[in-house]
Amino acid sequence: MTALLSVKNVEKRFGGFTALGGIDLEIQAGERVGLIGPNGSGKSTLVNCLSGTLRQDGGSVHLAGRRLDGLPAHARTRLGLARSFQLPRPFASLTVAENVRIPLLYTVNARPGGMLDGPGLTARCLELLDLVGLVRVAGKMPTDLTQIEMRKLELARALASEPTLLIADEAMAGLSHGEIDEILALLLRLNRQGITIILIEHIMRAVMQFSDRLVVLVAGRKIADGLPGEVVRNPEVERAYLGE
């Protein structure tokens, strides 16, 4: 079976520092993959290389058989790879509903046959906001949102592009116990609807609950990839997290 995402030998250097030293990764459609690693291990760099925010120095990235490397970020989003940001980055001058409208206008409507008109766009915006539980704040400005609402807006905006693969970069950072469960439930629901998800997270409880596969990066290298229960018992992973 062809993998949905195929990453081969992806490298990224910043001057003399190697942030990613040849990452290989294959993700099948429908998988829930947790990507973990200590700070500075290269998780966000990998996300940025996959999504096109950063240009990789070597290797290749394919999504559903289509080569992504070399394409700008917006083209990758249109092809079905969406991401949320580690720190919420809403469009501050636009309302919550308008924030979701942007990807609808530039991805769904940019695809062949996709032509949502005014009422269609509004209806789809509200549908997406309803999905993440933000419909009551649709007319508010992002600055008026709480932390969890900001996180949900990030996810709603990513979902608006109708992705096949969603990369959620620390979507639960800074949230309370209950709020983490809420986001977790949302991500699981999205996965059940057919969206493949890579979750980058430091909160181990959430990662273990969410993932059916765990990938560990340390110092720009993949040191483990497998079932979560096995990976966390891997001596190399223990050493990376707890030291010798």
Added chain:
Amino acid sequence: MRNLPFLVLALLAAAAVFGAAKFVGNSYVFFAGYVVLQYVVLATAWNILGGYVGYVNFGTAAFLALGAYSSVAIHKLFPMPIPALILIGGLVSGVIGLLMGYLTLRLRGAFFSIATLALAVVVQTFIINWSFVGGSRGAYIVRPRTTAFFGIDYIEYLFLIMLALAVIAVFSARCIEHSRLGYGFAAIRDDEAAAEASGVPTLRLKLLATTLSGAFMGMAGAPLPYYVTYLDPASGFSLTYAVNAIAMPLIGGTGSWIGPVIGAVLLGTLQQIATVTISSALNLLIVGLVLVGFVIAAPNGLLGLLRGERR
């Protein structure tokens, strides 16, 4: 078609402005009004890139001068009616805007602004050394007293043309603001990386913005040689244009099409009154004082003040 009522209203407002100027019956009203309308176009053009996309252009004078000097060059080669010169001026400045975009749009913030300032210096140096359009000596254009088409006074004709151009510029800005393009521009202004991640082709949109903005500035400059009758680099590349084009949208409010119009009408009129009552040398001082006042009291411009916003 949903913009049609606005276009009708804008045309009615323009007709009312022209009627009011006619009613006053003093040709100086047309002379001063031309400058105010020119600033409406310039401020609106600046706002397309600076207000909608968030890229501050310090090179307004270069784009305006390119339009003006295109007219001088065409006038010397094969004279054409002013509407044709406006189209040519817009084309020349639009192409330069596109090239500037290609060269500078990977720069952001202050670096982009400094690059636009450098463009103004490069264009000015080029014009100073191009003797065909007068070089540093400047160029004279003898304008007729009346026009062949309307039989009206030439200044009234220029006023009418600038009025039409102002309607076109403001109408275009409003259409952009409420379109898919406008949403894309706003996304870039708020967060470029997030805009890309949302599928917005940021580079293409920024190039479109620099082209449109430059084209309208060039169009505003095209009739200038016929208005001033003597154009030299010092006046064509005057700092006043660059400063006013930034100050007017900031004073009116940058987020909407109406902000630059309000700023241009208020500040432009104030400058024209100061010119006839005190001295034209006070123009920049007035801009500076008003701008400082607004930065302190109404950082989001008059529109922000009306909405009760504070940055």
